Amino acid sequence: MNSIWQRNIIRGAIILVIQLLLLKRIDITFGDFNYIHFTIYPIIFALLPYKTNRTALIPIGFAIGLIVDLFYDSLGVHAAASTFICYFRFYILNLLSPAEGYGKEHLTAFRHGLPWFLSYLSALLFIHLLLLYSLEAFSFVYFNEIILRTIFSFIASLFVLMLGTLIFNPKY
Template structure:
């Protein structure tokens, strides 16, 4: 388990947590929307790799943000949830069958599939995050407002990353 890829993932998680805590968490928009760029790690984790390792890394990623922001585990829970759901969302969006997931690569995704996949994953993550933070159905409208605005704000950065950096890596 302790190999080079695992160590690279740990360093990447530490880097994303620091970016989130020291830069992106400070970029709030009217105290409603905050970009959560750390979920890029979960969005781009190859589906053919070990799923249990992904869940462990999602936990570490969310826990890192929770520790620095003193949020009591809500980021860890939301990260583990979308880490788990990615196995089910990728075949739904890509049209592959579950037994074909071992051969699936994100480079097979078209632009429309990337958009749908990113929107679904980011929206689910943000809804879980803000709903657990609120822990009430009384403020459901506020939860949905924060979810939609933060999702849009996060997706701007996700698509910016995908346009600028992902294409070079796939060539």
């Protein structure tokens, strides 16, 4: 049990460092096209053990979101989106529940197969990004921009995440 938490904390810290010190600086712009932003830290929430207390999950999401916010100078935006997916993770898991159940803890591609993990992560990531950019724009006046940003960032981020998953393929 303890080792799982240690793993998660270390993994989360590494992902946050990559996100905040590396991916934040990547700016892909072609003229007016600046819709690609890499956002990989939601995988921290995705990989938390299945048995994590639902109520406890929410402050975790809020705290991590807040840390990201501090670096992105957008206090509250990432926190709100993270809080939401931490709450919503339960429903996605219910929806994608495999025939044999989730077993004890691990929500990894190694355990449940790549297709399942892909759909699980996609759902989580897409909701997170949609919410994130909606809150960033904070008005549906910018609807087109929100959608474009969400879709392109989603594809880019998912690509990075799947690459990472295929390379490391964590057991836990």
